Amino acid sequence: MKVFVLLIVVLLFVLWKKYQKQLKDHQRQDTGPSTGSAANPQARELLPCSVCGVHADKASLGLNAQGQYVCANHHQSGA
Numbered sequence: 001m002k003v004f005v006l007l008i009v010v011l012l013f014v015l016w017k018k019y020q021k022q023l024k025d026h027q028r029q030d031t032g033p034s035t036g037s038a039a040n041p042q043a044r045e046l047l048p049c050s051v052c053g054v055h056a057d058k059a060s061l062g063l064n065a066q067g068q069y070v071c072a073n074h075h076q077s078g079a
């Protein structure tokens with residue numbers, strides 16, 4: 001019986017160590033993208049469409065003949 005209890009204690013210890021390692025890995029994964037997303041707000045710059053004034057991501061906006069930012073709808077209709 002003593003050996004059985006010892007076995008359970010060892011098993012719990014191993015599981016606890018595994019759980020801690022998983023937590024650390026998760027924290028590393030969480031902090032990884034967060035540092036990358038910190039640079040995202042600069043990339044996701046919102047600009048107004050010069051035609052309708054709707055704000056959209058700079059990446060999704062297009063330039064018209066006058067070099068003004070226009071939304072996808074007006075970019076397609078303009079071109």
Ligand SMILES: [Zn+2]
Pocket residue numbers: 049050051052053054070071072073074
């Ligand atoms: Zn527009």
